[in-house]
Amino acid sequence: MAEPSRIAKLLARAGIASRREIERMIAEGRIALDGKVLDTPATILTSLKGVTVDGNPVKAAEAARLFLFHKPSSVLTAERDFSGRQTIYDVLPKDLPRVMPVGRLDLNTEGLLLLTTDGGLKRQLELPSSGIPRTYRARAMGSVTQAQLEDLIEGITIDGVRYGQIDANMERRTGANVWIEMTLSEGKNREVRVVLEHLGLSVNRLIRTAYGPFTLGGSAVGSVAEVDENTLTKFKATLATTPKPRAPTGETSIRQHQRDNWRVKAKPAPRTAVKPTSRPTVKPTGRPRPGGKPRP
Incomplete structure (x- = not known):
């Protein structure tokens, strides 16, 4: 029983x-x-x-399914909004099964959002104890040094809230803005924005590019791709058999730690395009870059 x-x-x-x-x-x-x-x-x-x-x-639960959604900006990660704002369910393809978001992305945060049909898998992916790393690219106005960013590997306390280790690296400057890549595993509410604002930066664009082994890749804004059954099975096996990955120490970066602990590579099914949005499409090679220009 x-x-x-x-x-x-x-x-x-x-x-x-x-x-x-x-x-x-x-x-x-x-x-x-x-x-x-x-x-x-x-x-x-x-x-x-x-x-x-x-x-x-209610039908018996079917096998879990996992989808990679390129969430547009200005769309809520919510079932509904009583003030009438657009939610992810307004832009998702109507032929998708009933899916639930894994965690949330803020209204003005775009990028990779996992969706699943299975509540148990959703919870497992969200739990801090799973230690699944998330990677973001932030465009922010202001001045910061690489040394300040590297100090985040030790964690930081802001207004009494402790944020764990963050692997942060400056990518490049574009006028008054700087592009920063950050990898973290806790995912506290608005963590990236709070930490960068604490460093004196004003974030004006935030894109999640990876969640565990799954990446945004070159997907169009608003597109959805399903993770194939074999890849999902392998990934779930790592969650079931592997304890929370140990925190990186010494010279080991979170990014290297991510490669060492999460080896499953997603091979999503062909993407299903949804209605275009007014946001510019991010067309990265490996990861999105501003202006839609591929990395040389």
């Missing part, structure tokens, strides 16, 4: 919605068990037999 779990957890694993959204659905009276509307998310079940959502029986 399956281990008893809260209904929100079971429904999230079945890809119905996130736990928070499911709790909201229960409060709205949209979920029932054997015909009786549930009024608490604390309901404990061993299976979803007899559970309905909006009157429809």
Whole structure:
């Protein structure tokens, strides 16, 4: 017999919605068990037999699927927005299965956002204990030295909040702006922006280029690509069998640490283009560069 779990957890694993959204659905009276509307998310079940959502029986959970979405700027990572702002679900292809975002990207942050049909996988990918590195490229106005950026490898405390090791490198200057690449593994709320603002910089563009072994590559803004089943299986095996990667020490950079600990390479299926956005398309070679010009 399956281990008893809260209904929100079971429904999230079945890809119905996130736990928070499911709790909201229960409060709205949209979920029932054997015909009786549930009024608490604390309901404990061993299976979803007899559970309905909006009157429809819940199907058994299918194999997890993972998608790579090139999130545009000015789009919310949310199910809905009561003020009417555009969300990722407004721009995602309508033929996608029900997917949930892995973590969030801020409204004005663009780049790689993972989407999955499996609530359990979503949670595993989000947990800080998984130690999955994320890489960002930030364009910021102001002055900073490489030495200041290198000091971030020791971590930093800002307004009482401790941010872990960050591998930060200055790429180049463009007028009053500087491009900086940062790799981190904690992913605290607005971490990149907070740290760079603490250094006296004003971030005016932020792009996530990698999440674990998965990269933005040359994908168009708004495009979606599915990670093939074999690659996903190998990646999930690394999550299941490998403890949190040890933090880099000495001369070992987080970037090298990332290469050593996350060796699965994504081979996404052909991309499905969605409606174009007003944002300029980032066309990187290996990683996006401003102005759409490939790296020589």
